[in-house]
Every structure is written in structure tokens, then in C-alpha cells.
Amino acid sequence: SQTIHQWPATLVQPVGSPLSLECTVEGTSNPNLYWYRQAAGRGLQLLFYSVGIGQISSEVPQNLSASRPQDRQFILSSKKLLLSDSGFYLCASGDHRSYNEQFFGPGTRLTVL
Amino acid sequence: EDKVVQSPLSLVVHEGDTVTLNCSYEVTNFRSLLWYKQEKKAPTFLFMLTSSGIEKKSGRLSSILDKKELFSILNITATQTGDSAVYLCAVHGSGNTGKLIFGQGTTLQVKP
Numbered sequence: 014s015q016t017i018h019q020w021p022a023t024l025v026q027p028v029g030s031p032l033s034l035e036c037t038v039e040g041t042s043n044p045n046l047y048w049y050r051q052a053a054g055r056g057l058q059l060l061f062y063s064v065g066i067g068q069i070s071s072e073v074p075q076n077l078s079a080s081r082p083q084d085r086q087f088i089l090s091s092k093k094l095l096l097s098d099s100g101f102y103l104c105a106s107g108d109h110r111s112y113n114e115q116f117f118g119p120g121t122r123l124t125v126l
Numbered sequence: 127e128d129k130v131v132q133s134p135l136s137l138v139v140h141e142g143d144t145v146t147l148n149c150s151y152e153v154t155n156f157r158s159l160l161w162y163k164q165e166k167k168a169p170t171f172l173f174m175l176t177s178s179g180i181e182k183k184s185g186r187l188s189s190i191l192d193k194k195e196l197f198s199i200l201n202i203t204a205t206q207t208g209d210s211a212v213y214l215c216a217v218h219g220s221g222n223t224g225k226l227i228f229g230q231g232t233t234l235q236v237k238p
Contacts, residue, residue, distance in 0.1 A: 017168075045224045056132075056214060056228040057169075064223060072225075103168065107224040112157035112176065115226060117168035 015040040017118030019104050025124045032091040034121050036104030046087040047105040099125045128153045128219050132229035140237050143205050147232045149215030150197040157218040159198050161189055164212040205236045
């Protein structure tokens with residue numbers, strides 16, 4: 014079965030500072046990868062997805078970017094954080110039979126002050 | 127626009143009660159509906175439903191899909207305090223990207 018690793022687990026950053034969140038996947042190859050954000054008391058909002066190395070699609074206009082430098086590595090970045098970037102960030106992996114379940118990492122709780 | 131709506135948004139019950147959580151959807155080219163349980167961190171997978179009228183069951187949890195009326199329900203019988211969590215409903219829509227559209231979630235609190 015798949016294992017999704019995310020780090021760091023928690024992060025407190027000042028407004029205007031850069032961000033890099035990393036996600037790595039074990040137990041599968043060539044997965045579809047996803048970044049979600051969850052605001053307090055809300056559902057999951059899809060931010061980015063990737064169907065292969067170097068292929069990134071953005072779902073919502075925002076202050077963030079994503080990259081996929083290796084098959085099982087997915088990175089979420091920002092050059093300058095905003096207060097509104099605070100939230101719980103989840104990385105997920107799914108296979109290419111696109112109607113199956115996605116597996117989630119443990120998440121990163123980001124607080125921007 | 128694709129949409130998934132869950133109700134109620136929150137629910138407080140006592141141990142031993144039975145609860146029903148609802149999920150309705152409007153999605154182009156429906157492929158599957160999934161239920162997840164989220165306690166403090168990562169959502170954990172419960173069920174995937176693709177066909178109408180076929181109940182999926184796991185212990186005290188069960189779920190069923192109605193593709194004509196575009197909804198699903200998640201039932202939990204004989205609730206326990208360990209069932210306290212956010213329950214998320216998500217739907218796979220069109221395309222081959224595997225994107226999931228999530229509802230807002232239902233927060234369930236089970237009191238002893």
C-alpha cells in the first residue's frame with residue numbers, strides 16, 4: 014500500500030517569508046499527485062494536481078506554486094506568504110484509474126503571522 | 127460547476143445512537159463517490175461507491191448511492207465516542223486527472 018510523507022508537520026511563518034512544503038510517496042510509481050488546503054471547519058480545496066514529472070495544473074488563482082521534480086516528489090511553494098495562506102495542507106496520491114480512492118499524507122499545519 | 131453538498135454540517139449524539147449523514151452532488155460525468163473519516167490529521171478512506179443501490183458495509187458503518195437522485199448516505203449504528211470525527215464526501219468527476227470534489231464535511235461529536 015501507499016505511504017505519503019509530508020514535512021514539516023507544523024510551521025509558523027511571518028507574512029512575506031517564503032514557503033516550501035514537501036511531499037514524497039512510497040509504494041507506487043507514476044502516481045497522480047494532489048495538493049489540498051483545508052481551512053478550519055471546512056472541506057478540502059484542491060490547489061494543484063500533477064499527472065507526471067514536470068506537469069502541474071493549478072485549480073485556483075493564488076499566491077502558491079507547485080513543482081514535481083521527481084516521480085514521487087511534490088513540492089508546494091510560495092515566494093511571499095500572505096495571512097490568507099494559513100491552513101492545513103494535505104498531499105494526496107492516486108493511481109491513473111482515475112475513479113479510485115486517494116491516499117492522504119499527515120498534513121502540514123501552516124500559520125502565517 | 128461541479129458541486130458536493132453535505133448535511134448536516136454538524137451533529138451531536140450520544141453513544142448508542144444511530145446517525146445518518148447525507149451527501150448530494152452535481153457533477154459532470156460522475157465516476158465514483160467516496161467517503162472519508164478525518165480525526166485530527168489525514169482523512170482515512172471508508173468507502174467507494176460506483177453503482178446505485180448496492181450497500182457497502184464495514185462493521186457499524188454502511189453507505190449507499192442513488193445515482194438517479196444524485197445522493198449518498200453514510201449510516202453509523204450504535205455510535206461510540208471513537209466515531210467522533212469529520213466525515214468527508216467526495217466525488218470523482220470528468221476527465222482522467224482523478225480530481226476529487228469535496229463537500230464541506232459533517233462534524234460528528236459522540237458524547238458518552
